[in-house]
Amino acid sequence: MKVKKAVIPAAGLGTRMLPATKTVPKEMLPLVDKPAIQYIVEEAVAAGIEDILIVTNRSKSAMDDYFDYYPELEDRLNASQKERELAEIRRAADLANIFYVRQKETRGLGHAIWRAKHFVGDEPFAVLLGDDIMRAKTPVIGQLIQAAEKYQCSAVGVQQVPTEAISKYCSLKVEALEDNVFTVDDLVEKPRREEIFSNYAILGRYVLSPAIFDILEDLKPGVGGEIQLTDGLRQLCRQDRMVAVDFEGKRYDTGNVRGFLEASLDFSLDHPLTGQWLREYIRKKAKEL
Numbered sequence: 001m002k003v004k005k006a007v008i009p010a011a012g013l014g015t016r017m018l019p020a021t022k023t024v025p026k027e028m029l030p031l032v033d034k035p036a037i038q039y040i041v042e043e044a045v046a047a048g049i050e051d052i053l054i055v056t057n058r059s060k061s062a063m064d065d066y067f068d069y070y071p072e073l074e075d076r077l078n079a080s081q082k083e084r085e086l087a088e089i090r091r092a093a094d095l096a097n098i099f100y101v102r103q104k105e106t107r108g109l110g111h112a113i114w115r116a117k118h119f120v121g122d123e124p125f126a127v128l129l130g131d132d133i134m135r136a137k138t139p140v141i142g143q144l145i146q147a148a149e150k151y152q153c154s155a156v157g158v159q160q161v162p163t164e165a166i167s168k169y170c171s172l173k174v175e176a177l178e179d180n181v182f183t184v185d186d187l188v189e190k191p192r193r194e195e196i197f198s199n200y201a202i203l204g205r206y207v208l209s210p211a212i213f214d215i216l217e218d219l220k221p222g223v224g225g226e227i228q229l230t231d232g233l234r235q236l237c238r239q240d241r242m243v244a245v246d247f248e249g250k251r252y253d254t255g256n257v258r259g260f261l262e263a264s265l266d267f268s269l270d271h272p273l274t275g276q277w278l279r280e281y282i283r284k285k286a287k288e289l
């Protein structure tokens with residue numbers, strides 16, 4: 001089993017980031033100098049994936065344009081010897097083979113992934129949520145692929161979240177396999193207190209068996225009237241083996257304002273163009289507070 005393809009669902013409406021996301025896809029909002037979606041594509045590429053499908057909708061064509069060439073702009077940058085900028089925009093367009101499919105109705109994450117059925121075919125595939133950005137030494141999706149290939153099964157990326165926060169996530173019933181890898185026996189989306197299995201929550205990264213497509217096809221709408229991926233995952237972990245990987249790395253939910261600001265700050269502090277300057281600015285600012 002080899003994981004060669006990735007799917008990035010990015011067709012959500014982004015209501016937590018309004019009004020900005022009324023016309024700009026949240027995946028195109030910049031973290032320092034690159035749109036959020038580029039970090040996700042780079043993570044997949046760093047894990048050895050070459051073919052990537054982005055699930056979009058009718059208001060997100062800025063993403064297709066971003067990963068395309070732009071000859072007029074390139075000519076201008078060339079003429080004015082802006083070599084760094086030229087190299088950067090070319091690099092983004094050449095990162096991977098990127099494909100697009102539209103989710104014609106916003107019917108939930110499970111439905112968005114089901115739209116990838118023809119692209120994926122009959123092989124295991126990676127899923128990286130379009131608004132979950134990871135900062136890690138080893139690409140998080142690569143950590144999952146390693147476990148999925150070792151155990152020949154689906155894998156989900158998890159971390160422990162505080163008990164008071166687990167009701168916003170999907171809680172997993174797990175049994176230890178090795179240090180940071182567990183067997184998933186069951187899971188529950190947005191559990192009430194008495195339904196919590198554990199503090200391990202799925203955080204935006206998956207390697208899925210193609211069996212998920214038949215499951216998603218037959219699913220009835222769940223919470224919020226949407227086709228929920230976690231309803232599909234519950235069936236998948238009951239019929240086939242699934243492991244959870246407690247991954248190394250920090251996850252940012254850039255689909256909400258606070259998560260987006262945290263990511264902006266951390267990425268800017270790390271960035272050679274802004275790190276030093278931002279440190280000094282923060283020190284100055286802290287004295288004023």
Ligand code: UTP
Nearest residue numbers: 009010011012013014015016106107108112130
């Ligand atoms: P979210 O719930 O985080 O994104 O979905 P959203 O729906 O855009 O956000 P809000 O709540 O309105 O602010 C998780 C992922 O699933 C995708 C989103 O783009 C995001 O990557 N998604 C969600 C779809 O692709 N299609 C959908 O119908 C719903």
